[in-house]
Each structure stands twice: as C-alpha cells, then as structure tokens.
Amino acid sequence: MTDATCIHEATHASVALHLGLTVREVRVKGWTKVPRYCAQLYPGVVRGMPIRTPITLLEEDCLDVSPFQVLVAMAAPSYLPTDDRRINKYAGLEAMLAYRWADKHGIASIRVQARAQRMTAAVEPEIYEMASRLEQEGVLTAEMLAERHFDQFQQARADHRRRNDEARPHGGEDRAS
Ligand SMILES: [Zn+2]
Numbered sequence: 001m002t003d004a005t006c007i008h009e010a011t012h013a014s015v016a017l018h019l020g021l022t023v024r025e026v027r028v029k030g031w032t033k034v035p036r037y038c039a040q041l042y043p044g045v046v047r048g049m050p051i052r053t054p055i056t057l058l059e060e061d062c063l064d065v066s067p068f069q070v071l072v073a074m075a076a077p078s079y080l081p082t083d084d085r086r087i088n089k090y091a092g093l094e095a096m097l098a099y100r101w102a103d104k105h106g107i108a109s110i111r112v113q114a115r116a117q118r119m120t121a122a123v124e125p126e127i128y129e130m131a132s133r134l135e136q137e138g139v140l141t142a143e144m145l146a147e148r149h150f151d152q153f154q155q156a157r158a159d160h161r162r163r164n165d166e167a168r169p170h171g172g173e174d175r176a177s
Helices: 004-018 036-041 067-079 085-104 109-122 124-137 142-171
Strands: 023-027 055-058 139-141
Touching (some): 004 067, 004 085, 023 142, 036 085
C-alpha cells in the first residue's frame, strides 16, 4: 500500500500537470520555503518561512496567473480518499479553503469542485504511479516529472495508433477521432 501522504501530494501534482500548470517539485521530505501562493491560500502561513512539510511546488505567481487551475489542484485530493483518516480530513480542509478563496475572488467554487472531481478520477492511475515513485525518491524534480509525463504522452499516442491499426483490416475506414 502506497503511503497516504505520497498519494495526497501526487494527486495535487498530477492534476496540476494535466491542467497545464508548471510543477517545480513534489516533495515528502526535507525543507523548503513557503511559496507565495501558499501564503495567499493558507491562513497563518507566511511567505518565505522555512517549512518541513510535504508539498507540491508550483510557480510563485501561479495563483495570480491561473487561479482556477491552482484551486482545482488544491481541492483534488479530497476526491481520492486514502487509508489514512487524518490525511483525508486535511484534504477536505484544503478543498474548503480552495472553495472559500474561489467564491471570495469571483470564481464559482461549484465549477472548481466539479473539475477537481472529474480530473482526479481521470488521472487516478497516474496518481498511483507518481505516488509510488515519490515514496521511493522522496523528491520529484520538474525534470523527472516532465520525463514521466512525456513517456505517458508517447504511450497514449502509441496505444491510439495501435487501436487504429487493429481497426483498419475489419472496417477499412479510419475510425480515429
Ligand atoms: Zn495538500
């Protein structure tokens, strides 16, 4: 069973990547400094303060540039329960913070919620893959994530091509869409 904390962070990161956000790093060990968007979103958190907490690092100004996507990624783990009740409760709290921030800033929280639910379901296999790698490595850099993401993209294209090739001898017409 993959560690619940790793699943939680991998959910933030996978959904963020699929929404086109830049993920600088995902870590479940060691220290980092509170980024700007975390200070904006989490009460009592001060920008630049050193913290030792599992974290998905996005770009400093991501909340100003892509607020909807950031909020979706923030709420996503609440749609993937783990075997750790404490982590699940925390995910629920984060989602509430995201929805509250959304409504306060003119973004419909109901849309954030719906997208978070859909995206999390859609990328679930990738989340578990990333989580187990995160559990092994402790930290995933942008390069490691990009490599993985690219592999998956290539794989999806290869599968698509293979399906088309298999379909052709029977129908003749190209059923690709
Ligand atoms: Zn979180």
